[in-house]
Amino acid sequence: MSATSLESFQRQVSELLLRHRSILDILSKCDQAGASVHRSVIKAVTECGCIRVDAGKQAYPPDLTLEQARGVLSTHVSGSLCDTCKEIISDQLGKQLFYTASLCNVLNIDLDRVIADESSKCSALGVFKMA
Numbered sequence: 001m002s003a004t005s006l007e008s009f010q011r012q013v014s015e016l017l018l019r020h021r022s023i024l025d026i027l028s029k030c031d032q033a034g035a036s037v038h039r040s041v042i043k044a045v046t047e048c049g050c051i052r053v054d055a056g057k058q059a060y061p062p063d064l065t066l067e068q069a070r071g072v073l074s075t076h077v078s079g080s081l082c083d084t085c086k087e088i089i090s091d092q093l094g095k096q097l098f099y100t101a102s103l104c105n106v107l108n109i110d111l112d113r114v115i116a117d118e119s120s121k122c123s124a125l126g127v128f129k130m131a
Contacts, residue, residue, distance in 0.1 A: 007112055009101060021106075026102045029102070030100065039092075040088050048082060050085050051081055052079050060072065060073065
């Protein structure tokens with residue numbers, strides 16, 4: 001997302017948010033939106049079946065380079081989201097971003113600055129940024 005579109009999105013959210021203007025409402029909506037994202041991914045696995053989760057301990061031999069480790073470590077996801085699940089999850093992520101922008105607005109935080117700062121940290125710290 002470019003800076004202009006982030007600024008525009010944050011401004012648009014500010015203009016649209018009327019009902020849940022209290023920080024307490026926004027915080028609860030952020031939690032609810034995050035839970036909805038999780039639930040949508042879970043449904044893609046358990047109801048649709050377009051993706052599958054096969055998780056286990058990551059095999060990480062100590063003698064691997066970081067580049068080699070990227071090829072060895074797994075996301076634990078196999079398959080691909082079908083168009084329906086991708087649309088549902090994208091919609092839920094959009095709601096999550098809406099409430100994140102709302103929180104930024106109430107606290108007078110520039111969302112574009114947050115993303116730029118995080119990107120700088122990722123660039124500076126590289127793999128040591130692993131969170």
